[in-house]
Amino acid sequence: MQPVCEKRRSPSWVVRSSCVQLSCGMSATPIREKACLYFAYGSNLLTARLRIGCPSAVKVDIAQLKDFRLDFNYFSRRWQGAAATIVGDRNSRVWGIVWKISQDDLAHLDEQEGVKKAIYRRFRVEVRNGSSFYSCWTYQLVRPLEDDRRPSTVYKSVIISGALENELPEDYVAQLRSISDNGYDGPVEEFFTEDHWGKVPEDWRQFLEAAEVDTVRNVIANSLIERSEDPNWNMEMPETLANFFVTCGNSSLPRNAVANLRDVDEIFSEVQPTEDNWICGTQLMTVSGGCRRHVKPKKQHEISRMAKVVSVVAKTTHSSVTDLGSGLGHLARILCNEYSLDVLGIEEQPRFTEQARIFDLESQSLGKEGEVSKLPEHVTFSVKPWTSGRSMLKEVGKENLRSTLCGLHTCGDLGPAVLRMFAETQEIVGLCSVACCYMKLSATGDFVGFPMCKRLSSENFSLSYEAKELACHALESFVNGKLVSGYERLKIHCYRAMLEKLLIQHDGQLKRIGVRGVKNAHLMDFSEYAHCAILKLDTINAEELNQLIHLNSDWLDAAAKNWKRVLLFYLLRLCIAPVIETVLLLDRMMFLFEQGDDLSKFFLRNHLIPRH
Template identity: 30%
Template structure:
């Protein structure tokens, strides 16, 4: 399916091999659809613990935090002192070797080296205000890669970057001010676009930016054909940094049908919006659409793929934060009380509770249900024999959560490889690479599409 320069780069070369690889991933996830599509809040309501395979039950009943850390560790070389079910070890090994790598790139040189004799532009931007450390991490790395692509590809000479879903325009500003690129920032929110223009004007007045402005446009990004209307002749590079849900798919389709757009850089986000209550995720590629048995990912499975196992492991290794595992049992026990004792609808919208791990169940339940106008004695509920049993099951609830998290990288891999295959089916060169630190940014995988002419080289280093 792919060849690799290291463990972090995936170039989609052969469509047939990619199809076979995807079918293998789908075959494995199909065995655990019940687990992926389960909602954690239903753990006690639906007695989900009864569905855990019998050969995993002994581990389930005696699980420890260190077991969960071992289970989710990406490296198959980590060790454990206990005897594990062989089927679970085999599943862990398969996921480790068959899901897309998430180790971040060391530098853009890993993907796109400069020609001999060329030096890279320095990366500094003057007083970029109101940008969170997480956002700065993203725009610095992605901006550097975009700048490098423009330096290395003759097909992008004189081209314009289209920052789709630009928000406040921080990425656009970096590309324009640091790399001197022409940028059109596009967003569907009129108020956000107006705010971006005000920020640009302030920067010009403070002489932090050049007088040549970024073009900010309000545009419905789901309307086909909007991209080519932005350009008369110059080539375009389309960027979707954490374009939410279906927006990433709309941008991919727009890239395919555009005559002007030569480069696509897409980092997906919010996969759960690719499904509804009654409809599962639909693949883009013709191959996956043609399969009789394809991935059946509902909201819960897609939401699971949005979280970072790296962050989860980091939290588990921190004694002050690992206690947050108990919150899963709090919410599941509260759901059982609401549904089975008080006859509320399933998954009622509750208030978010800050620092819930520091609270007793009674305190948590009272804060979470304050919008439901319940007149309950929460302390008395906490002493209910069934509730007390449920709260003691917090390690088992955490293990169930960990099993779903173990499978989550396969879900994301299927979604992104399907998008990559769709691009290949439509004649584009495709690269997948982990761009950001997963501890900083949970969704860190970049999908690159490039329309190379028969005589042109792709603007990245070919895997060997």
């Protein structure tokens, strides 16, 4: 379960001379068998995990797949780390379980593994155990291997639990234990098992339990978001708690949405302020004409705002635009059609490149009669963290192209990579990059995503995976959104944490096991929620759950009564998010400053600091 808040993506702004930076498939083989064999090697080694979506699964045997190795790749939001895959490797082997499953369950596995989205492909393998051979379906990630391929601690523990449950060879289990993970050990559900509330200072707990959630929300909104003093602060608040809120606010960059582009225009006098230069902070912006097709409203708002910024930068620097990670080309089409810019879209996935070209033609056909709209150019190229800007432009046939590089959602190490491209490549005269997924930043190896600057690097400064993951969350969206629109719905997070404790009490192998999502859980009592949540688990039945509820009735009643503790604890935790993000952004600013040019000046302008 994810922490109770939304993800956010953060741009930041810098300038060099006249250059601005906003840094901020395969389809499955048709299923014909009534029942078939499936070889599992990842989280589906664990019986309880597999049977959530495949209730028909029956274990046939353990087996090994030769000439493949177990690896990890492609960040999974569910697991908060890289997902398991198999990679061809002579003289290696992967141990797993042969399951017999129904046709319906195989179709469900295709959906779960993202086969239609070309995340995994399903194919046949031959596995064996001694003299027994089996022809099975299995799955393999189709994405190119990334630099940081560490699974989360949570995910690795599920795989190890499955290996132990099914008595895979001891040397192989030892190999699993030796796999390096990213340290992420699970959020909300561990509130009771790890006694998170007990780790809060006693005087803080007393104040928070006596205060209303709205009171705490208002304090945080004033001190961390709006940066104003609230005369109605409860004077009985512990001084250390008040200092915590103030310090978090003073130690983080402003997080308010950018209101307009006038500060950009003041620096670049040749671009005069116009109504077209406005970026409205709250009003939902949409895409016009044929560019709107296939784009959801939220995405329309996002790319509309980004396009306005990119257009100012590109026109100011008299450059074309290179859209890195252009996907289906939505941003590139707007820049061409609405701002008459020359745009090159670079995308890693060939199928996205082809689809972008199809959407371009659709957009052109939907334009006004007699009007010939401008189309972007799309190429397929895989940008690695160590790819230089000059080599990238050379590979795509644009070696001497004067370009503003833009990236909407430069994920993980791609964010630092484009910063280095901008700093090192003379042809790249501007950069607009909206960073996201800080938890995917590499901390070791040939390419280090954080820290970037020499000062922090020389001091061996580091951030844990949990800290970088927390920096991705939007304090303001949670405080001014979910806490305003009815926080009673967040009771489900307490229920999930209560259920986690019961499941572990029943069987330690059920730690962090996936449970069924339950709608409108806040309208139920815990017992009703719990029975709905375990509906697809065959490792605990309704009668056993009832016994656990009866044995723990006093504790459960107290926990449910104090469900707001879970909410308040993670609200406190969320206050640190902007501080951590500030560290990440200032590290990037210092990196640019160290390049010996006036690259960091714009970063310090209050009204153009990060925000979407």
